[in-house]
Amino acid sequence: RLSLSFVVEDRFQGGEVRPTTTLSGGERFLVSLALALGLGQLRSNKTPLETLLLDEGFGTLDQESQSIAMSALDRLQATGTQVGIISHVDALREKIPAQVIVEKLGDGRSRIRLSA
DSSP, X not given: OOOOOOEEEEGGGTTEEEEGGGOOHHHHHXXXXXXXXXXXXXXXXXXXXXXXXXXXXXXXXXXXXXXXXXXXXXXXXXXXXEEEEEOOOHHHHHHXXXXXXXXXXXXXXXXEEEEO
């Protein structure tokens, strides 16, 4: 059985090597984003990566970290990769021009609306 484990070099703590289990929610999100961006760089004709979906995590970031993450996603989108963000963070709505909004109607029903 093959096992894969990761550690993080924390440059804000003098290069301390930490197991991923010690990361905060915001740190986990940033590490996941960095891995996704790295995978985006590996795309080619044989391994196309056309869409990247991020499911939440922005709510765990402070304002500055949100801006850094959005800048990275903007740069990735500029290379031709579609970036979709699944989030409930109101502050992101102002930063994302095209949105698919799912509204609960009750009784297990929802309505989908597009906003640009």
